[in-house]
Amino acid sequence: SLVKGLEDKSEFELDFWRDATEVDTPVDVRVPFFSLQSVKMYLESQGIEYSTIIEDLDLLSRLDSNLSDQEEMDSAARVAEPRNTDNFDFSRYHTINEIYSFQDMLVAENPNLVSKLVIGQSYQGRPLNVLKFSTGGANRPAIWIDTGIHSREWVTQASGTWFAKKIVTDYGRDPALTAILNKMDIFLEIVTNPDGFYFTHNNNRMWRKTRSPNPGSNCVGVDPNRNWDAGFGGAGASGNPCSETYRGPRAHSESEVRSIVDFVKSHGNFKAFVSIHAYSQMLLYPYGYTNTPVKDQAELHALAKKAITDLASLYGTRYRYGSIINTIYQASGGTIDWTYNQGIKYSYTFELRDTGRYGFILPANQIIPTARETWLALMTIMDHTFKNPY
């Protein structure tokens, strides 16, 4: 019955190969990597003995394969698992594991430019991976970019993947990016809400929030873009756990948020912070929680205008721009309100394509055009940050 209890823990995503039907017969369970620690802790706390019969299932199936080399290659091609980031298909939407593999490959291929930091764990124990692009120095002034904080906004994680490849491709080739990276670091978190992202692939394509349970409620999850300590508790977020804009029990309650907060504070030298969402085609600056304008409003407004002009130069995609509260709606506890109040002047939020025709389910053939045009706007912001130190 204790093992039955394990069956009920759906968040571990366990796969029972041999079920618990009789007492005194062993039960075989396949445990996904991210649940391993939690499952071991559970078994130990319940006094259940366990042993590992297969250490790495994926490795075993590959080693065990009877396929010839050619069959192996064909099979891999059909499964579309790229061997390097040059063979990664940016014009398709990928699963969380494919993106994690991409990150590791990118680091392996560019060891002098890219490293992977794990800044924390999601609620369900998934790693919060941040790619650091750096040519050296110690704690250089830095730029932050995140995608996928709202898991259903798939064009953002897809664009983030493209940005990562773009950076390594353009360093040493594009003068503007090279100049930036010679003096500044870029940090990129592609799957900022991994539990939510997994859920959109396997359960509910429209899932937005984290996957943390809410005590006393059937409803799961907190809106990670209402959970920051900026105007927290005020109008522009919900106190209802069932709401898509639920702020959470307290500011930074979500590990996905707290990990970034801790990282940014301990780094102490971020100069720009860009959080990427979809959809609406907007470039937004603080505040969302109040209509008091930010001190740097004139500059942020002018820079936004320049950035969206550059974005439009590629395909004519029209963006609106302005403060969050004036352009889209009042929103409290938002990411860039917090980062701006930390002194990170160039704090922006993007809302990528489109304006509602496809919405969250943007066709895959728009991923690369979206990423390319957005990159122009990002370069404008990064370039201005670089040329206007503070």
Add this chain to the structure above:
Amino acid sequence: MGFGIIVFLAVIIGVLGSPGVTSRPEAAASADVSAHPNSVPETPEIFGQEKVLVLEEVEEDVMMTGELNPNQYPAQRAAKVVQHYLNTCYGSPYRVIGLNRVHSGNAQDVTDSGRKFQLEISVQDFISNKTEKCSAEVFFPSGGQQRSPQVHASCEELPKINTQAQEEALYQKYKTNQSRLSAELPDSFGHIDPDMEPLWHLGTVASSFIMLNESTENTLYNMAQVANITQLATENEQLKFDYHILLHEMVSQEIIHWKLLFTWSPPAGVKVLQMEQLPHSHHHEPLNTR
């Protein structure tokens, strides 16, 4: 550095500036200005090779009454209501209208009654890609009763686009069919089978009746997905459908499920018979997700 001069410009221009984009005559000579109506001329170089930020606009607090800033949400939300209205009037499997742009807007309180918006907008037919400028009026009634907005719009050109042959062919194709047709338009990856596109368009048009009904000054609706289509027996020469659709409401960020029973034929267009909001069971998490 140059930064001091930027601030100086901001002080001067900020005082004189007006909301909205102003075009800069000297930039018109730039070779980079594209013919696209949406592009903004590049700011000219002032200091050597450095491009300088010219701080010419000052963003104002959100305007709720009087002349509206077309880029802010009040005019945008009202304009979206016009989109829904146009689709209820003119939409078809081969004509789906989208809001392109808000050029200008004006809002007034109507004492004890509600608020009226006057708008100049551009709309686009997604299928022919033709755009048209229209004038429109949206009235949001106030008070306890949950009454839908009232819209008047003059968009004369888009309805004239000829879709007759395609509509007739579609009608014949489905006239004798009766079955569950498919799920999920688009699918998770944004894909729609070309054969199914007209039925996706039909879903957008039929959804527009709901979205028009449900809209207020505090909402902004788009159809997120067609979850399921069941075709029922053709009745009185009208194709009859039962659609399960997902709407996305931007302000609350909620996904709202609706069931929609409607008929369509080329001469009659879409007629909604029944609309029913469905409770969403995402609150009740299933234990076994496989």
